[in-house]
Amino acid sequence: MKPKVAFFSFTSCEGCQLTVLECEDILLDMLGQIEIVRFREASSLKRDDYEIAFIEGSASRPDDVTRMRKIRERANLVVAIGACAVSGGVNFMKNFHYLQRTREHVYGAQADWFPTTQVQPVEAVIKVDHSVYGCPMTKDEFLETVKSLLVGRTPRIPQYPVCVECKMAENVCLFHRGQTCLGPVIRAGCQAFCPGLGAGCDGCRGLAPDHNLASLTNVLGEYGMKPEEVRRKLRLFNGYIEVQP
């Protein structure tokens, strides 16, 4: 029996759902192993008998919390896919502004037409069984998660920071190039994608479990970044750590 799988989208750019469709070379093989019963971006099928729910995006509308809870009730396993679902992603930056003023700034007199709440990652609303990190999530980690769930083992997701993959790729360290990078405290698994392309890590995969942010903050200080600038840089994808229980 193929497991029944559903994809749900909340506040996000829908890039992680698109990443699923971008598994072109393996998409048909994957469809041979799972039965997709709900995937709004790609299918008009709307069944509720799913066992595994992949959730993209954060909760940020009044009825999002109810929708997420309903998914949790129906699914055996809930997998948060992508930064918005895992930690709020860029959405979370909104929480550092006054909500009503934010609505009025963008929508003026029509502010009330656009109901919005504080942004919450999925884990703040319901229990999450697995997370696929990144903005967008990587194809490889998504497939690793799907494969692991199919054979019943824990997905192999790195706990160590980006530096490991950067050194394996023999990249020239961005710090040595006079630039800054959050790689030393951010969870690897992206194969040091951005540093490999000459762009410092912005931290989309979240803090590595064993990070030493205090020490990196000192290093960044030597590169001219004040501690409040480090915090602001982290807010790009990781504002949630400031309020995380």
Add this chain to the structure above:
Amino acid sequence: MTNKFLANQEIPSFLSALAQEYQVIAPVRRSEVLPDGSSRYSFQPLNAGPGDATGLSAAVLDYPIALNDPKKFFFPAREELLRFQRDGSGQFGSARDLSETIAPPPRALVGLHPCDVAALEQLDLYFGSDRIDPYYQARRSGRLLLVAVSCLSPCSEECFCASMKTYRVDSGYDLLLTRLGEGFAATAASELGDQWLQRLTSLAPLDADREELLTEVFSEIEETFAAGVAFDAAAVPRNLAKGYRDPVWREEAERCLSCGSCNLVCPTCYCFDVFDEVDIAATEGARLRTWDGCMLKSFAEIAGGENFRAAREARLRHRINRKGSYLHQRYGRLFCVGCGRCASACLVDISPATIFRTLEERYGH
């Protein structure tokens, strides 16, 4: 053994001659320019064709140090060990060991520094003595020419080969190139190296003047590096044993980022992780291994979440003790060549040299 002079203008034809029989691997300059105008280098296989950016002309023989040492050509960062698939009954039955299929082309590694040569000898010990690693051996025992280049002075502020006595090595390579003005003295250190020098008939023998010059250069090397000795390497194992509970571990580990960079760039680190990957239909898969590092918290974590070295302090102490004590007990030599790659890669300036020196100050008498 034959000695010859390799004039600068002869270098291209020398490399071309090697390329006739080997895949030539040499340091090339990386495109990134550092703030002080300098560059980094890395060992790369070069195309035999002339001209292009990855061709033989990209080889740089006068360079400070390569990002990673040549270990990656014998023990890649990620490799498949075996492939398996389901048999008729649905069980994962047949597995094919891939060590027998590893057949690297004949390779000439050009531009190794003495510390790289020393590191390779240490890896040979680990992968080839009390346990034989067939994957490493398949690559290491292939047709190989090692061309080392002498270091005339320390390559960085972080390097401590002067203390480790690895700034000059007498064996473990086939040819040694030593800068002599407008060229290199090429000296053979093995039969294979000797054969090559004899075959390179266009190269002039090293005349008496240059022989004399070479002797001078070697004694200058000795003088230069002798001035840079920061600690007594022979006393390292003893000092480490005495300093097991020294506060240095906590002091240094406090700022450690646990990023594993020191492990990953270390030419004598050989730890790896092994895991299986299967295809989406779970009909076939492969067993892989990747470099791992003892400074990473997940390294000593076992099933159930127990971790033998959960604290940074414990991990740092372990790593330095591996280099300077534990493997010394097993192989009778230090497993560190003083290249300083770990210290250069470390953003918070943790260096084995500093720790060795600190312990010597505290326990050396």
Add this chain to the structure above:
Amino acid sequence: MTDITINVEHIARVEGHGNVVMSVRDGRIKELRLEIVESPRFFEVMLQGRPWHEVPHIVARICGICAASHTLASLRAVEDAFKLVPSPQTVLLRKLLLYGEFLQSHLLHVYFLVAPDFFRVDSVIPLASTHPEVVKRALRMKMLANELCAVVGGRHIHPVTPVPGGFTRLNRN
């Protein structure tokens, strides 16, 4: 006489979220509404207080399907603010990235979002069995479009290499 009300919540196979509400009386449409129920993001506010070089990375996240377009638009805005004129080579490369995205988006639209309606199926999945060659070709074309974006921009969804003034580097991977 019968009254009919049709309420399609979250229309499937479109990029973004929308509802269709229709009420019919006596065979005539009384009301037909397309409701855009996209979750408001408030990027205009999120950008406040952020450094200029983060702007392209932030606004790319408006939409994963057209991230390159948002990146390129914001690069123009930042460059305008600095009165910076990118080189002709940069402009050409950016256009190449944009065309890669056009290709990718059109292929997604035609094969994944629209085609199932014409064949009266829920999604492209059943078409993979009934028209395998066409679907495989579509996937190959989509992969090509992605690769085009990846060469210039690092990747299609949320490009990395385009920065104000040019590119960080060429993606050689």
